[in-house]
Amino acid sequence: MKRYDPALYAILALIFALSCAYVPLAGRGGGEMTIEVVRDGKTEFRAPLGDVPEMLEFRGPEGYNAISSVEGVRMVSADCPGGDCIRAGTIKNAGESIICLPHRLTVKLTKESASEMDAVSY
């Protein structure tokens, strides 16, 4: 332990606190819990968590992912080399996400209502 060590650790602890504060921000918004699947920045699927089937399958140019939505959302199967997304486990809270980097796929939970519209044409 040197003289400035505590100061540096304090700064790092602050960064950690800020990162914790970000998590609820990522899932901001009111409404029911919504699952959103984004590939390469483009939303492929979005629906209220209560309305989705227990198993969702996604096929993209890079490969296949299967998502289970029973008691939280988790990746149950994927043909990516690392399998990081499967090991990421279960997400339950708004703002959390599972990333399948090789397939450029993000599964995230938000509190944004899927039926929310910007306008209605009549």
Added chain:
Amino acid sequence: MNRTRRLVTAALLTSSALVAGLAESRFPLPFPGMRLGIANVFSLAALVSLGPAEAAVVSLGRLVMAFSLGGNAIAFACSAGGLALSLPVMTALYKIFPKSLSVPAISVAGAYAFNIGQLAAIAAIMRTHTVFAYLPPLLLAAAATGYAVGRTAEWIADRVKL
């Protein structure tokens, strides 16, 4: 220390880092993106015993070689993003406060910077900022692994006594 010795030491540290990195990738941690960062021991040792330029060479050399030995492009981009942030941070801390910051503390800061840079790279690739939600567990682990890496690097630099 003469030039040849510097060169040999840098090369030795690079190859050690490469082997350590490859060995580590065989045993993934439970959380994606979480790493022990053993390879970083050697970059840090290079920083302490040789200097910033050699530390950059060791890190960059390891990164490029690991990629050419069959790494994937995305993992490369993540590590590059991490290094792009962690190297300047560690170098700056080491250069500005050589007397008043310990190596483990610099190492933890470097590990923090690495994780943030890595997620920034992922955010750029995936085009979404929500990946930063991964940060808290990663930073928590980085505090522990960073400290261990720092102690080990200190020890190695001490033994090498260049």
Added chain:
Amino acid sequence: MKKSSLRHFFLIFCSLAGIVGIFSIRMIDPLKTVSRDGISMDTVVRMTASAAKTESELDEILEGAFGLLEEMEKKFSTHDPNSEISAVNAASGAEWVKISYDTYAVLASSINAARLADGAFDPTVGAVTLLWQKKLAEGKIPEDGEISEAVRKTDFGKLSLSAPDGAFLDISGGAIDLGGVAKGYASAAVRDYLRKNDVTSALIDLGGNVAVMGGRAERGEAKRAPWRVGIQHPAKPRGAPICVLEISEGAVITAGVYERFREVQGRRYTHIFDPRAGRPVDGELESVTVVSNDPTQADALSTAFMVMGRDASLRLLSVIPGTDAVFVSRGADGYSVTATAGLEGTLKPSADEVLVEFADVR
């Protein structure tokens, strides 16, 4: 290893860090978004605009957009005796009238759309609409003689324009009615105005005539999400959709019989008229939504398609590039939705019982 080459490595690293830094900064969106509600052109208007400007600058721009709408209302209104359209109507069968650029442009677009739809849409339908409005308000239905008289006064071929500022309706007693096109034209004008003022993303809702541009700017996201525009469910309260369309760029304009109608002697008479028959439309279609980059044409075509019916409309759509449509019809067992194949993947049903069928028209 020379010291200088080491320095180079270090420089490369610093630039790499710079690049990553720029990427991270791009994630932090400098866009501001401002919304504004109001009443204009006899309807509820809502606009949302995003740009890399301050909020007060955006406020000013939207204020200007509402000003534009006021101006157009003054030119296009048939209720206002001082409007340019009223002037053309008053001089019908007699003389040329000097008109502004906006009126010229909206009339020119109307004539084009009328040609395209072979008269199923007609800007000179005023005689028919006026007759029905008057009779229905009295609780009566026009007689056949009156209807054929009104149809005789409806003929877009007799509406002449002379560039850049002249109009002449060569039917004495004829009347232009821009009800089926004015809002579409107004939303196009507002969209162009916003674009000219460096607004990068906007939604313009003129009483259910929706035009969007640039996708919806979401805080922090580098990519824009598409706007989500609902298509009104014919039997549900205003705002409840039967389908939702994701669209980043273009107009979504609906003509529906459920929207405005009058009941006389137990029968419903809608505000959408078949200009050739001189009668309100009375088919299986509840509504038609046209999706196109040209809001003026979309507005005119939505009316025309209501008149033509689904099958004839689909045939016509095969020769209009870049235009899609959604047809909502009432069948024996609920509502059915048919859409052109161009909307596949972006149009989703939002009510459980509704099935969307896609028709390949190309």
